[in-house]
Amino acid sequence: MQKLDVSLAERSYPIYIDRGLLGQDLIRGHVRGNQVMVVTNETIAPLYLDAVTRGLGDLQCDTLILPDGEQHKTLATLERIFDALMAHRHSRTTTLVALGGGVIGDMVGFAAACYQRGVDFIQVPTTLLAQVDSSVGGKTAVNHPRGKNMIGAFHQPRAVVIDTAVLDTLPEREFAAGMAEVIKYGLIRDPEFFQWLLDNQAALAARDTAPVAEAILRSCRNKAEVVAADETEQGNRALLNLGHTFGHAMETFTGYRDWLHGEAVSAGMVMAARMSLELGWLKQADLDRVSDSLAAWKLPVTAPEGMARADFSELMALDKKVQNGRLRLVLLNQIGDALVTGEYDPNALTRTLEAFCER
């Protein structure tokens, strides 16, 4: 078993990575009170809910099964979690367990942040994307109809338990979506990892145990380092949002339905790379490497059909990274070296949108 720590003083917590962790007592070991509620979705419940609750039998253990999908990441679904907690009389010493992908993790984490002004929660991510990104770092949220993750909190989990065996049941498309965030770490701060991912593409696509665990470990280590240095995104944590401002606009445009989050991030990272090229920072060959690394996973590298420049402008103006009217973007100096800036020639953004949109 691999163990990493996210170092945040009294809010520090471990990340465990191995095959078969759901059958062990790691979750139980991080519950401090005598109540626990496992929240999952309709897809995951039949596969893994029993394995998780089996180890919690000495506690008051309640379960809640939510519908699956980003379109359910709303205040209305959040209210269902509060209703269940109140109905089963969960107190301030309860622990929520988020068993699922990024949607479950973000939503359960936010419920834990707000219930009685804050209770414990444990992340048990079941998608590659959640394992390498959303379960680590304490960003929690639900979506607003006009924008993704607009309502949320910083609330760190007590532990992250990553059982790589759950990836055996993950659909190919979801696995690829997770790879978009894995590749992201290479692009923003770890050029060696980017090269390693290219070199191990075939083994990763075959989901060989060792390289998949290695990719998760290196992703989590990158994430943990960034989060430890800037928990609430006052500075460099924003680098983790490479491709996300473009990506969120595409997700909102497609109603959180047609594209997976990782797919939108993939196309968004290509747009960020293209804009970096327009600014004269990135070479054409590097833009091609970025695009090819994602296309190899059959991830989208262009904007959704029918999305116009005006749609991007409209939706990106609502992004959380707008500060006093200026849109800050994550761009690339080179592969493995990203920066956050609002200081750029706006024409480069215009040309980028022109390149990606028909009108």
Add this chain to the structure above:
Amino acid sequence: MQKLDVSLAERSYPIYIDRGLLGQDLIRGHVRGNQVMVVTNETIAPLYLDAVTRGLGDLQCDTLILPDGEQHKTLATLERIFDALMAHRHSRTTTLVALGGGVIGDMVGFAAACYQRGVDFIQVPTTLLAQVDSSVGGKTAVNHPRGKNMIGAFHQPRAVVIDTAVLDTLPEREFAAGMAEVIKYGLIRDPEFFQWLLDNQAALAARDTAPVAEAILRSCRNKAEVVAADETEQGNRALLNLGHTFGHAMETFTGYRDWLHGEAVSAGMVMAARMSLELGWLKQADLDRVSDSLAAWKLPVTAPEGMARADFSELMALDKKVQNGRLRLVLLNQIGDALVTGEYDPNALTRTLEAFCER
């Protein structure tokens, strides 16, 4: 003008107290970005909204007017605040201004805690209760149908601006409800203040400027000291909840409609004092002093009509102060000296409920 500081390291902030502060530039001086949204209710808007917005003319200043009343302190109303912020494209650098009583302050504060994972807000309390209690200390929340303040966050304001002139329009019943929380500070930690309040009862009831300002100042000072020592209620901050566990049960029983919060706290403090008597901690003469000090303001000192012992037991079991199945209560060693404890003879609670309920 009186100025107090709530000392919380980088989250420290000032409380300003004086007549006529709404017409000054104090609110403007604590706005860091270029957007502000003033959220108020239908009762307060015609009285004071203009005075507040007049000083914010150089900013993007939007307003939102919500219905008045504790029954609207819900997730559904919270969503209206998010909708307005998104519709007017407020960014992470916006500032919310909570212009109203405790309901507005708690709800706007919670909206500020969650919007884009946290934006600035300024408290401009317009009831005595909000001025002396709820606007100070960063507790924010909305109610759940099954329990008060069950969904919320700790989120400190940038400033609290208390214009005592707004009390001129406050109904007598609301003024008295605020006095319940003022008297609370005397009961839990400031016996001299308790005596001062008795001595100045007539002048306070006549709303004489100087004694009212003095009562607010001494209340806020007590609150600020308690909060500075224990921001997130790991310990002695819970003393501020004297009467609140009983009170919340009464508010929930009456559907947040019939009783004002301060009225429920008044009856709840008498119940806490009675239980302290049952435990042999408080003398009968002191219980009478507590009860008389509240009755002098025509505040309730008995339970609501029709509320049975079983209703209390049921509703108090959901209180946030339940830890691992044990209900912790704030009780009185003597007037001016409270304690929080789960270590008490449960029969004393039973006898207290018997004394206050017909069945």
